[in-house]
Amino acid sequence: MKFTPGKLAGMKAVSDSRGVIAAAAMDQRGSLQKALAKEKGGDVDASALEEFKILVTEVLTRHASAILLDPEFGIPASKRRAGSAGLLMAYEKTGYDKTGPGRLPDLLDEWSVKRLKEAGADCIKILLYYTPDDPKHVNDIKHAWVERIGDECRANDIPFFLEFVGYEEGADEKGLEFAKKKPQIVAGSMAEFTKDRYGVDVMKVEMPINMKFVEGTKSFGGMKAYSKQEAMDHFRRTAELATKPFIYLSAGVSNAEFTESLDLAAEAGTRFSGVLCGRATWKDGIPVYGKQG
Numbered sequence: 001m002k003f004t005p006g007k008l009a010g011m012k013a014v015s016d017s018r019g020v021i022a023a024a025a026m027d028q029r030g031s032l033q034k035a036l037a038k039e040k041g042g043d044v045d046a047s048a049l050e051e052f053k054i055l056v057t058e059v060l061t062r063h064a065s066a067i068l069l070d071p072e073f074g075i076p077a078s079k080r081r082a083g084s085a086g087l088l089m090a091y092e093k094t095g096y097d098k099t100g101p102g103r104l105p106d107l108l109d110e111w112s113v114k115r116l117k118e119a120g121a122d123c124i125k126i127l128l129y130y131t132p133d134d135p136k137h138v139n140d141i142k143h144a145w146v147e148r149i150g151d152e153c154r155a156n157d158i159p160f161f162l163e164f165v166g167y168e169e170g171a172d173e174k175g176l177e178f179a180k181k182k183p184q185i186v187a188g189s190m191a192e193f194t195k196d197r198y199g200v201d202v203m204k205v206e207m208p209i210n211m212k213f214v215e216g217t218k219s220f221g222g223m224k225a226y227s228k229q230e231a232m233d234h235f236r237r238t239a240e241l242a243t244k245p246f247i248y249l250s251a252g253v254s255n256a257e258f259t260e261s262l263d264l265a266a267e268a269g270t271r272f273s274g275v276l277c278g279r280a281t282w283k284d285g286i287p288v289y290g291k292q293g
Contacts, residue, residue: 006157013086014066025278039290132188148201250280
């Protein structure tokens, strides 16, 4: 790939000396607020979210090439990261539109790519709930939305990281039946957003399988959706669809499960460019912070 000077500088800022993205994710907002409130046994205000993000940032950026934060609660934390760590900033509102079907996204009202860049962002990240099986009119809205953000990032010469998370309305997305559909959802999403029209520089993708349903692994929960060989085939097939760099996200699983899935991706020969890992790394700190400060 060829990068413009600004995009190249941004990519270098969030990568290590090998060109690998080894980034921590700390842009959770609504889900983090609920988790902290549960542990504290009461409401959690903005100052607690800011403090928790600062603490995680101070610890993890010593070991990470970059950290992903949000501008709503993460600006103070962005100033406390290690000097060697780059900064990715989230541009979307937390959650999604629950008033209709399709889990439609929205952008933060008071922010733009220009403003995020002025706040110190090296790269811009967007989260999109997406499945290729949604009705055409729903996905047309999402495709146009991503195109607009891609153009905004081009205009400001800053890398665009697109994170897409598969779903199925009404389904148990942690269950066996969804696990069987997941490889096709991830593959279809990667095939779509690797197209140049979207301006995506790095795809932040889910594992194409659910490790709890991979027979013969430590994470196996007893119900089989795929053999270990079939799981590796899914890793290879999805990777072959990518014409842009892609990195894996942890999706809130345990650190042990995420590490095992990365081992399986490597064993399959998948040429991924790194990770952007959040809760798998720091979620055990939530009860400690909630109860002990």
